[in-house]
Every structure is written in structure tokens, then in C-alpha cells.
Amino acid sequence: DQGMVDDAEFILESALEFEPANDRVRLSYIDVLHKRQKYDKSLAQAETLHQSDPNNQTYRLAHANQLVVLGYHEKALAVYDDILQNDSGSALASPRLWVSRGHALKTHGRVAEAIESYQRGYELRPNFGDAYWSLANLKTYEFSKDELAQMNRLVEAGDIEEEDLAHLHFALGKALEDRERFEESFNHYEEGNKIRRRQTRYDAASMSARLKLHRWVCNEAFFSERVDVGCEAADPIFIVGLPRAGSTLLEQILASHSQVDGTLELHHISSIAQKLDSRRRRQDAPRYPGTLGQLKHETFRNIGERFIAETQVHRGSAPFFIDKMPNNFRHIGLIHLILPHAKIIDARRDPMSCCFSGFKQLFASGQEFTYGLHEIGTYYQDYIELMKHWDGVLPGKVLRVHYDDVVNDLEGEVRRILHYCDLPFEASCVEFHRNERAVRTPSSEQVRQPIYRQALEQWMHFEPWLSPLKEALGPAMWSYRN
DSSP states (O other), X not given: OHHHHHHHHHHHHHHHHHOTTOHHHHHHHHHHHHHTTOHHHHHHHHHHHHHHXXXXXXXXXXXXXXXXXXXXXXXXXXXXXXXXXXXXXXXXXXXXXXXXXHHHHHHTTOHHHHHHHHHHHHHHSTTOHHHHHHHHTTSSOOOOHHHHHHHHHHHHHOOSOHHHHHHHHHHHHXXXXXXXXXXHHHHHHHHHHHHHHHTOOOOHHHHHHHHHHHHHHXXXXXXXXXXXXXXXXXXXXEEEEOXXXXXXXXXXXXXTSTTEEOOOOOOHHHHHHHHHHOOSXXXXXXXXXXXXXXSOHHHHHHHHHHHHHHTGGGOOSOSXXXXXXGGGGGGHHHHHHHOTTOEEEEEEOOHHHHHHHHHTOOOSSSOGGGSSHHHHHHXXXXXXXXXXXXXXXXXXXXXXXXXXXXXXXXXXXXXXXHHHTXXXXXXXXXXXXXXXXXXXXXXXXXXXXXXXOTTTTGGGGGGGGOHHHHHHHTTHHHHTTO
């Protein structure tokens, strides 16, 4: 639960102030910072821990795990391989370490080695659900009959941890979908999502109310009183929308330009929003976005300047960089106030494809609205309504890019995107699949290939079971193109 993670961060940070030499507390603090996607801070803490005892393998491993997230894959892999070769008998050389190694290899495009690493994970612990899901999540891996039988045995036995069971259901969903056994596949996706839903307090009605609040607070008069109040920098290009809507494809296209750095799904905007919300108790009424009306003009500039400074760690030397956190569509009002010259691209995909793709994806964290067809359909409808509002009060601010338009006219859409970003055309953006940069999202293998057409109509195989999604989407079923 997000609130518990927030509380844990505060408690552990306070504990370290009293006991800076308490390494167990620091390890827990690193874990919480990682869960909150504060990767620059988690890496700094891991470096402090590692420097306190450079030969401690536990600390080396904690450091390597944080290096991976910030893109230092070679350094991390060197640590993983050293532990697996020289400490193979220790508890550290665990199935989890083999899977972590697989993730680093996958992100680097070394897929064959990643597969071997994931398989080693389940060989060491046959009920290790994450090892099977990691194979499925490559999107290009085909499970053998033996692997399929093993996963089925584990699920039917039912005597495994809930976390492993959820991973296995999602992996079986993918394996059976590839075999065109669509009803069985859907049942596994549904069961995996049920487990995830039990683990969250997500409430669709509460989220809808929060998004309506943005439309009420951030109106035309609100912005007309706050013109050009933020930081002058034009460095960021935000890609927003829903997960599985094509944002990784757009990022790969833009990051193939000589003037643009790709980064991560950065947490910084949501962290700013959380600070502006800062309620005493979780059940209190939201303070954000209402708090935006209480800020002085120079505060917006200061927040924008801090955003530019804090995101520097994720960038190379290019003048522009991408932040592709999809959920930032909620915060376009905030972004406009703190960074009025930033570019914002809305990556949009047709609702049935987008929502069903999200439903069958087991996200590591932060996308709790995907754990039910009703929930994800309602969220998509809320997103469409809020984007319509931003278009009305900030005309021309956001460029809308439809996934199927990119598939059908790649060069035309690339030219349109680059023109909006005030960037000259470069052919490398059309040949984005040749870019060897690391990609950290579920689409990582798809964007290493030429334009991916297979995903356009996959949901149709599952249509008999998608009525709750259609009902929740309502008018968004046809209005999403507007």
C-alpha cells in the first residue's frame, strides 16, 4: 500500500538520523526508496553502505541492484557474476539474484543470456513464479510443453505463496494466449488480477473524484492568473497517457534523435504532487491540486528548477530529455505551472487494445487500476475526460499521438512529433529499432524490432469475456479519437 510505503520512508529516514551506523536500517531504507522510485536517493544510500564495508557481499549486491535501475548494467552484471561464480554456495547466490541478473541482461538487449538466467532461477526454486513471469514478460519467449506442465502443476497444487501464484497465473495467461487457448488464458489473467486486487486499497470512484478535482481547480481563469510563472527551461519532453499505449515506442523514436536523451519513467512529478498533498491522515480530503492556488509565483519557478536539477542524474549530454511516466497526465496543470516551456505528448491507443493489454500485464508497482476490467475501463474514461479538459484550458499545449497512426504512417508521425518538439528531422528516428539504448519497460523487445503491428487487434480474441470493460468505458469506446 502506497501510504504505508510513504510512512516507512519517513520512519526509516528518522531512524538513520539517530543511528547512522545501523546498516540493517539503511538496507530497509534503500528498499523503501527503491519502491518509491527515488532511484537517485536509493543509489546514494547504497553507495554509502557499500563504502562502509567494500568486501561485504550483501552490501555489494544492494549497490548493484540500484546501479541497474539507473542504467549502469555492466557494473551491476560484474557484481552479479562475481557473486554467482565465487560465492555460489552462499544464500546471496539465490534464485532471486539469477532473475535480477536476467532483468539487467534483458534491458541491455542480451535476450538469450537473460532467458538462461531466468531458467536458472526456476531450476533452483521450481515454484519461483517471478522466474516464469519474467520469461513471459519478454513477449518473444515461447514456453516448452514441460514448462507449461510444470506451471500448471504448481497452480493446481495451490500450496505456494500468493506472490508466486499471481506470477504463475500471468505467465500461464501469456503461454496459453500464444497457443490460442484464449478462454483458459483469460481465466489465468483474471485469477492473477484477483490476487493483485486483494493486495491493494485502490478505489475507482475515489480516483475518479480526484481527477474531477483537477478539472474544477485548474480552470481557464486559474491559468490566466498564472502566465509563465515557472522555470524557463525547455529541456523536458513528457510522454503521458496510459501504460501499454505506445509510450515506449514514442520514447524510442525520440531518443533516437541526436538532441534527445531517453531516461526512465521518472517519479519526480508524482513526488512533487505528493508533497503538495501532504495530508495528516490518508482518509483526509485531498489538498492537491487545491494547494496550487496557494503557491507564490516564485515557488513554481523554484519547483521547476529543482526538477531540472534532480533529473540531471538520469540524463546524458543532450539538450532535451524524456520523462515517460504515463500517469503524469493527471499533473499537466502542475507541469505547465512549473515548466511552461516543456513539451507534452499524449500517447493514445484505442481503449480495448490499451485496457486489455494493461489487464494482462503484471506491473511491478504503481498501476493498481489495471487489476480489474471495470477499474481500468473507468480509469481510461477518466483519462479521456481530463485530457479533453487540458485541451480546453491549455489549447495547443499537448500533442496527441495515436498508436495506430504511428503504425500506419511512421515517417509522417515522426515528422509531426519532431516538428512539435522544435527538432529537425533525423532519419535515425524512423529507424528507431537500430538504437542500442537500454529499455526498461515491458515493451523492451518490441521496440528493438521494426514497427510492431501484431498488437493492434489482439483483444478481439478475448471479446466474449470483456463486457465489463466495454460497460466501464462507456462513450470513450468511440470518443477517444477526438
